[in-house]
Each structure stands twice: as structure tokens, then as C-alpha cells.
Amino acid sequence: MQDFFAIPDDDLRWSARYLRKELRRRGWTEGKYLRSKAIGIIFAKRPDGKEVRFCSCFPYETTVIASRIADDKILSYEVLKSAGVDQPETVLLSDDEAEMRQQISEFLAKYPKIVIKPVDGAHGWGVVTGVTDIEEAVAAAKACNELEGHNAMMQEQLPDGQKEVRTICIDGKFVAAYERIPAAVTGDGVHSVMELIDIENETIREAAYHVGLPRIDVEAAHRYLKEINFDNSVIPAAGEKVRVMGICNVGMGGTVKEVELSPEKIELSERIAKVTDLPVLGVDFLGDKVIEINAGPALYWPTGDGNEDKCVKVYADYLDSH
Numbered sequence: 251m252q253d254f255f256a257i258p259d260d261d262l263r264w265s266a267r268y269l270r271k272e273l274r275r276r277g278w279t280e281g282k283y284l285r286s287k288a289i290g291i292i293f294a295k296r297p298d299g300k301e302v303r304f305c306s307c308f309p310y311e312t313t314v315i316a317s318r319i320a321d322d323k324i325l326s327y328e329v330l331k332s333a334g335v336d337q338p339e340t341v342l343l344s345d346d347e348a349e350m351r352q353q354i355s356e357f358l359a360k361y362p363k364i365v366i367k368p369v370d371g372a373h374g375w376g377v378v379t380g381v382t383d384i385e386e387a388v389a390a391a392k393a394c395n396e397l398e399g400h401n402a403m404m405q406e407q408l409p410d411g412q413k414e415v416r417t418i419c420i421d422g423k424f425v426a427a428y429e430r431i432p433a434a435v436t437g438d439g440v441h442s443v444m445e446l447i448d449i450e451n452e453t454i455r456e457a458a459y460h461v462g463l464p465r466i467d468v469e470a471a472h473r474y475l476k477e478i479n480f481d482n483s484v485i486p487a488a489g490e491k492v493r494v495m496g497i498c499n500v501g502m503g504g505t506v507k508e509v510e511l512s513p514e515k516i517e518l519s520e521r522i523a524k525v526t527d528l529p530v531l532g533v534d535f536l537g538d539k540v541i542e543i544n545a546g547p548a549l550y551w552p553t554g555d556g557n558e559d560k561c562v563k564v565y566a567d568y569l570d571s572h
Contacts, residue, residue: 422524425560
């Protein structure tokens with residue numbers, strides 16, 4: 251085990267880094283960090299002497315069942331559907347290719363564009379948007395299936411131009427909402443879009459969830475620009491912003507800003523927290539529909555203002571009192 255309070259900042263992701271800072275401020279001084287390749291568990295002692303165990307943004311009280319519902323997008327879709335939550339239609343794809351092709355054919359007859367993604371993926375990995383034909387869908391599904399432990403699913407693609415917003419609930423209560431903005435580059439009148447991506451990735455962008463501006467996935471950007479028929483040889487004018495990613499994930503180069511949320515969406519987010527029994531919950535909205543839920547979502551958001559660690563402080567309140 252490592253001393254949690256002595257690990258270099260660069261070895262911790264945003265949320266764990268800022269949570270540690272907040273716990274230090276509250277007088278937590280003893281903590282052990284048990285790390286494996288996939289996960290890190292913290293055994294920390296509160297000022298009152300009680301040992302608290304948590305996994306970054308997953309508190310000890312997160313049950314296996316609640317975690318599985320959030321991790322498996324088919325399970326979460328069905329649980330939320332039974333609770334009357336409005337979502338894009340979602341279907342688990344068969345492992346049998348002939349049956350898979352039939353499923354995709356029927357789905358594409360209903361929706362002009364669909365999304366292929368892993369059932370239990372995260373951070374936007376393996377997600378392919380703007381799929382319009384069977385061969386493209388089958389190729390994307392096979393790529394998902396080749397990821398260790400993953401299966402493929404397809405989802406109705408909602409119309410472009412709608413805001414994607416993530417809400418955070420802690421202990422069943424709404425805390426904050428953040429608009430997730432797809433990765434974009436700014437023209438300089440000299441370089442093409444793909445050249446601008448390479449320049450940013452080499453100069454101002456770094457590993458996801460460690461700095462404010464994560465690297466843009468070049469392959470995913472190329473696929474999205476092809477999807478919208480963007481000519482990669484075009485040189486954007488100085489100051490012109492060009493969206494380069496179909497998904498909004500911060501881990502794929504997106505950015506965030508805090509936004510006001512309607513009372514209806516706040517109530518729905520809190521209802522989903524109760525339905526799923528998740529003490530820390532992220533709910534992703536695209537327009538008025540829920541597209542995904544997350545157990546233990548990132549709680550530090552690089553918004554560039556004083557609200558960046560709002561959720562971290564509320565989570566620390568939770569750890570102080572449970």
C-alpha cells in the first residue's frame with residue numbers, strides 16, 4: 251500500500267487529487283492507497299477516528315447491484331425504462347453475425363443514424379456515431395466485441411444541435427449540472443483541421459482527466475469529420491471554431507461549463523438516484539432524453555471558475571458523515 255496523502259499529484263486523476271486536497275483541509279491525515287491496474291481503493295481515517303473506505307468517487311455504500319446497473323447500459327436502459335424515463339431506443343446486439351445484421355437492418359429502417367457502443371464502456375472508448383449502413387455498423391460492433399469483456403449495443407442517434415448535460419447527485423440530492431461541449435479546434439488561417447488537432451495535442455493537451463484540456467482522439471476526429479462530409483484540406487480562418495468530435499466526453503477532448511438546470515430535470519435526476527440506489531450518480535441528458543447514467547462519475551470539472559470543485563466538497567461532506 252501507498253500513503254494516500256504522499257502520492258505525487260501527477261499520479262492521481264482530477265477527482266482524487268482535489269478530493270485529497272479537500273480532505274487534508276478538513277483534517278484527514280492518515281490514508282492508505284491500494285492500487286491495481288484497473289482501480290485504486292483508499293482506506294482513510296477521519297478526524298473522529300473512523301476508518302472510511304472508498305474508491306475515488308465510489309463510496310463504500312455503493313452496492314454491487316447498483317454498480318452493475320450503472321456499468322451495464324442495457325441493464326440501466328431497462329431499469330430506467332421501467333421507471334418511465336424518456337431515453338433513446340437501445341438494443342443489445344447479438345453475437346451471431348446473421349442475427350446481428352437483421353437487428354441492424356430493422357433498426358436502420360426506423361432511424362436514419364444510429365450509435366454503436368460497448369455495453370459497459372466508459373470515457374467514449376469504442377463509441378461510433380453517425381452510423382448509416384449495415385457494414386459500418388457490423389464493423390463497429392465487432393470492434394466493440396474485440397475489447398476485452400465488452401459486448402456491442404446500438405442506440406437511436408438523437409438529432410444534432412442539442413446540448414449534452416451531465417447532472418451530479420450525491421446522497422440522492424442534486425448538486426450541479428455541467429454542459430459537456432464536444433472537442434473543437436480554433437483556426438489560425440494557416441493549418442488544416444487535422445494539423446490543428448496535432449498541434450494542440452503536442453502543445454497544450456495532455457492525458458485525459460489529468461489536466462484541463464485532454465488530448466483529442468485523432469482517429470475518432472477523422473471519423474466524425476468524414477461523417478459530416480468535412481473537407482480535411484480546408485484551412486479554417488483565424489478565430490474560426492470547428493467541432494471535431496461526435497461525442498462530448500471530456501476524456502476525448504471535450505470541455506465543460508456549469509449550467510442552470512430546470513426543476514423538472516433536477517427532480518428527474520434525483521428520482522433516478524433513488525431508482526438506481528446510487529449514492530454518487532451522474533446522469534447524462536441529450537436534449538430532454540437521458541442517454542446514460544454513471545456510478546462514481548468525475549466530481550472535479552475544469553470549468554475555469556470557482557465552481558470547479560463544488561461536487562468534491564459535497565462528496566467530502568458525505569464521507570465526513572457516513
